[in-house]
Amino acid sequence: MNKIPTSRPAVTEEMIEAMSDALRNERMVLGESVFKFEDEFARFIGTDYAISVSSGTDALILSLLALNVRGKEVVTTPLSFIATANAIVHAGATPVFADSSPQDYNLDPREIRVGKDTAAVMPVHLFGYPSQMDEIREAAGEKVKIIEDACQAHGATYRGRKVGAIGDVGCFSFYPTKNMTVGGDGGMVTTNDKRLADDIRKLRDCGRTSRYIHDVFGFTSRLNTANAAVGRVQLRHLNDWNERRRGIARRYSERLKDVEEVRLPPMGGRDITPVFHLFVVQTDDRDELAKHLLANGIETGVHYPVPIHLQPVYRDAFGFSQGSYPESERQSGRLLSLPIFPAMTDEDVDRVCDSIIEHYGGKE
Numbered sequence: 001m002n003k004i005p006t007s008r009p010a011v012t013e014e015m016i017e018a019m020s021d022a023l024r025n026e027r028m029v030l031g032e033s034v035f036k037f038e039d040e041f042a043r044f045i046g047t048d049y050a051i052s053v054s055s056g057t058d059a060l061i062l063s064l065l066a067l068n069v070r071g072k073e074v075v076t077t078p079l080s081f082i083a084t085a086n087a088i089v090h091a092g093a094t095p096v097f098a099d100s101s102p103q104d105y106n107l108d109p110r111e112i113r114v115g116k117d118t119a120a121v122m123p124v125h126l127f128g129y130p131s132q133m134d135e136i137r138e139a140a141g142e143k144v145k146i147i148e149d150a151c152q153a154h155g156a157t158y159r160g161r162k163v164g165a166i167g168d169v170g171c172f173s174f175y176p177t178k179n180m181t182v183g184g185d186g187g188m189v190t191t192n193d194k195r196l197a198d199d200i201r202k203l204r205d206c207g208r209t210s211r212y213i214h215d216v217f218g219f220t221s222r223l224n225t226a227n228a229a230v231g232r233v234q235l236r237h238l239n240d241w242n243e244r245r246r247g248i249a250r251r252y253s254e255r256l257k258d259v260e261e262v263r264l265p266p267m268g269g270r271d272i273t274p275v276f277h278l279f280v281v282q283t284d285d286r287d288e289l290a291k292h293l294l295a296n297g298i299e300t301g302v303h304y305p306v307p308i309h310l311q312p313v314y315r316d317a318f319g320f321s322q323g324s325y326p327e328s329e330r331q332s333g334r335l336l337s338l339p340i341f342p343a344m345t346d347e348d349v350d351r352v353c354d355s356i357i358e359h360y361g362g363k364e
């Protein structure tokens with residue numbers, strides 16, 4: 001019985017050739033492929049600027065620094081990868097959590113509290129499902145900046161616009177499990193604000209204004225040229241890959257719709273086109289189901305078993321405790337990520353569904 005992994009990044013001859021070509025013919029750092037990838041990514045998302053960086057985390061940190069949040073508060077969700085909140089701390093601000101929504105797992109706009117120290121709100125388009133951006137903008141008000149953590153949502157759309165082009169800044173990760181990768185770590189910032197784009201470009205390159213002159217405390221946070229060359233190839237496939245992910249999600253939903261014990265994720269609609277970075281279901285017996293699937297050669301994941309505020313480092317630094325954000329705590333105990341990746345076959349999806357149906361006693 002072959003194993004079905006939770007995710008599998010594509011590695012093709014085209015990617016390998018693009019990478020070796022860049023290594024042979026371009027500067028290893030800030031070579032031509034970097035600028036071409038940025039232009040193509042900006043066009044894809046629909047922003048004036050895209051600035052590549054060395055990870056999604058750095059995309060968030062440099063965006064926050066460019067928005068000058070030091071000493072202020074930034075509101076985000078406790079149900080995300082820990083890097084979301086870490087970026088706020090690294091930028092010298094205080095993370096303020098607002099609970100997740102029971103509807104879509106994203107930051108619940110009704111939970112957002114804006115005070116005199118709030119500099120920004122950072123929604124996460126978790127699992128590739130766009131956050132309620134209009135409601136979030138309304139809750140944040142016009143003065144507070146919005147940073148989209150789009151690290152899991154390359155190509156998802158909200159009311160006709162790609163995520164990453166809706167707030168003041170969008171941040172993407174190219175970590176290998178994401179909907180597109182650069183063959184290693186990498187990230188991108190998208191924005192229509194020229195001043196921000198220039199500042200982030202400077203921050204990623206040691207704070208340089210020219211070769212030997214530096215006027216801010218910068219970082220070494222560039223995307224390597226060889227990785228940008230891989231990113232250009234991946235970007236050309238992204239729409240097809242996202243379409244395939246949606247097809248897999250539809251098949252899961254259709255096959256599992258009558259399994260009472262399993263709550264399916266939202267599928268989007270007229271205003272929302274998700275990209276199913278993950279296909280996440282909810283059940284009361286998450287750990288037992290995961291064990292049953294593994295015994296049948298099916299790997300699953302949990303995103304995330306511990307909400308950020310309950311991680312030891314956040315409990316210690318900020319004094320959070322159980323009960324602070326009940327909805328995200330409840331979801332953390334119930335969420336299970338089923339396998340989803342573009343190369344997954346319909347037969348693989350059926351095998352996962354058969355195994356889930358068998359676990360719940362054969363009812364479909």
Ligand SMILES: Cc1ncc(COP(=O)(O)O)c(C=O)c1O
Binds near residue numbers: 084152
């Ligand atoms: C929601 C979210 N934010 C931030 C990150 C950080 O990205 P990276 O791993 O590229 O630093 C990730 C992914 O790892 C993520 O899923």
